[in-house]
Amino acid sequence: MSRIAPPSGLVRPSAIAAAGVEAPPLPASGAGLRPGHGARSLRRCIAPLAAAALIALVPAILPAFYVTLLGYVGMATLVALGLVLLTGISGQTSFGQASFVGLAAYATTVLTKFVDAPPLAGLAAGLVLTGAVAWLLGLVTARLSGHFLALVSVAWGISFFALFGTIPQLHGFSGIGNIPPLRLGPLSAASPRVNLAVIWAAVAIVMAMSASLLDSRLGRAIRTLNGARLMGASVGIDTVRLSRTVFVIAALYAAIAGFLFAHFQRFVSPTPFSLGASIDYLFMVIIGGAGSLWGAPVGAALVVVLRDQFNDWIPRITGQAGDFESLVFALAVIVLLQRAPDGLLALLARFRRRSAPHIEPDAGAPPETPPAAAATPGEELLSLDAISRNFGGLAANRDVSFSVHAAEIVALIGPNGAGKTTLFNVISGVLPPDSGSIRLFGAAAKRLSPRRVAAMGLARTFQHVKLLPGRSVLENVALGAHLSGRAGLLRCMLRLDRAEEARLLSAARTQAERAGLGGMLHVPAGDLPLGQQRVVEIARALCVRPRLLLLDEPAAGLRLPEKQRLAALLRHLRAEGIGVLLVEHDMDFVMQLADRVVVMDFGQKIAEGPPDRVQSDPAVMEAYLGGVA
């Protein structure tokens, strides 16, 4: 039986002797990074680099023991950075990161020791192998909700650990020693001090790339994975693919750590890649704070140093060798989780004012282009033919047919439970209809998905507001511009997306100002009153550059002047040729605004026509007032 081995290896440095100084440290600046356009983004990029440069100077003067300790902190930081992206930002969890470290460590070991390949080939092999394995695992688990991934990761963590221990060519638990040191051409890094500089240079580069990623179009999209996937899909984000991507990124960070580990320790055995080590990485992220990249180095340093100290001190206090250090450590984690669930950094951040958002929209960027294909007035945008949708025995929609044209505002009204929101979800591709057909923008839409619908030019808001509450209004609105951007993962990580990013943010600002949010662009969206949060959703929907806009109770929670402003905005959109379909309970608002009103009751359409005619329709009066007449 494979058991959880006591966490060791990567996080237990004291067992490994450090050698003396042999070569000066390598320069550890973040090569391959380019400064961003704005001064603020530049500063944001420089901070990790400066910190790393400082740390890179340290190896020359440190005692050997601390060289080893810092090396382990650096390698653990790499793994933890991946977990911050995975757990803190995108809301998934993996208990299997140590096995990715192990895959890459064994890959480079086999290549450099047995085949005598250069270490760079080992790095490439480790990245490819780990990335492929993670991609396959992600393929299987990415569609499942968070705790499934977590549990399955426990299983593969144990499986890989067992494999490392049983494949005869890997020498089992006795391990493989004398792994060649890092070398690049004539340069060799046999000294731990040089290795330390290399490790922290890698940390700096990975951290800067992660910061750039979070600060980009894809970074915004990744944040929707954490509990707002439906909203993400509604602005055109491929959430399944993106969550797999994040998972692969986290695995690749672990692979870099594994490569460095093999050549730093120059010995590999299965023990440091056990489930226990994986759990330690997760503890690091939890302790440091999963919500911010800086949580990774803080947590890694604390866990590595505390484990080391516990191992020294607790046997001396208790006078016996036991598993006391694990026990005390685990108790500390429990107390921390209860008292500071967002990590130590978040605890400290309470004393500090939130920094202003780092990106400024580029004022000089070209103005937003009008919707891709401006519709001609009267063109049919949406037509429903006999749509039915049941939930068990309940018919939420029965044979509903109507259409929405360009430059038209159609209101969908009806008592609570009439099936309006269900119909919205059917139109926007969230729910498939049981029968009936939908034509969207003139094309028969057989299998709609929220993402495809968004790409076709349909944008929506939600009855229960779906925003990223911790992010600024501007960033929330910019989510709507996701499909207007093209920058991929590498461009985002290398900050080659700055021109496009400025254009997207400029578009977002234009739409936010148009919706009347100009004064609160940098306020966290969750701090706004509910009515204003609905307006943020509308601005986000406008950023999709829709030809058809679906609004679910947009005026709920707004005060009168705000309602009037919203009505003016909708009229303006109508004048531009956009079709609007809205669900609303405020009859004054509906009747003065809508060109046509569709009334539903018990899942069926009971009336349709201009507002004044609908208001005097006997069936409508009966539905709203009961059968008194």
Added chain:
Amino acid sequence: MDWFVFLALLQDGITTGAIYLLLAIGLLIVFSVTRVIFVPQGDLLAFGTLTVAALQSGRLPGTLWLLDGVSVLALLASLFQGRRAAMRGLLAWGLYPAAVTAAALLLAPRELPAVSILLALAIVTPMGPLIWRFAFRPVAGASVLALLILSMALHFVLIGLGLVFFGPEEASAPPITDASFDLGSLNVSGQTLAVLASCGVLVLGLRWFFGATIHGKALRAAASDRLGARLVGIDAGATGALAFGLASFIAALAGVLIGAITPLSYDAGFDIGLKGFVAAIMGGLVSYPMAAAGAVLVGVLESLSSFWASAYREVIVFTLLIPVLVWLSLRSGSPEDRA
């Protein structure tokens, strides 16, 4: 492999499968009521085995003092929560541990198997509610992932304590029966039948509990809609304690049963618990019959693969998850937003 070996392996597999099933049921109860994935359940199983082993050799187990110590804390805490809570706390965390301790002091030296088993169940079962009270209830509203990480940390606390209490050696529980008989050429041990019978009785008992008692119905209500259950006056703290109590009773029982077949050490519970997870995942963490089928499948597969390729046993069992997950993921359609 001949027919006899196959039947013997099948018997082994079904027996361990029954144990995995018990754990899967415990996990499902706790998860559906509290959203906690109860990782330390496997450690409580090992506590069950080791506690009964200690009692059987005439020693008082460390788990007894753990129960007393933590109960005192719970008692003190309940005194500050009004009269009703204080009365209840006095019963649950004052009288009960005192009675169990007295019984253990009096009866442990006699080393009677039946008494040791009952005492072990009485000692380990309250650990679940105590874990709920001190670890999970303060953060009951946290995300599933935060609760899972907390659960993992607790696992380390329990194996740390297990090492202190019981040392690193393996120990066995006394068998419920020594009888065995031959079925054709196959030797069936009485303990195997005892495991299967206990498993059956427990499943039927739980069925009755969930179907016919007010507490069982409250648990079901809390499982299907937490907020709704609270709105109709079902106490979330009490349902959580009950769910954890059921799970720790199940774990202790499983420990007492399996301990007579396989000797266990303090850290052996995690693997067994994990295979309970695998069974529970096969049930999609929602369906009890699916979990039962999964548990037997895991047990039989493990038993067969330990014969063919014992080094890769764990790998084979956990790789089994992959096709199940593919099926689940195809069935689930688009990922839902988590609350």
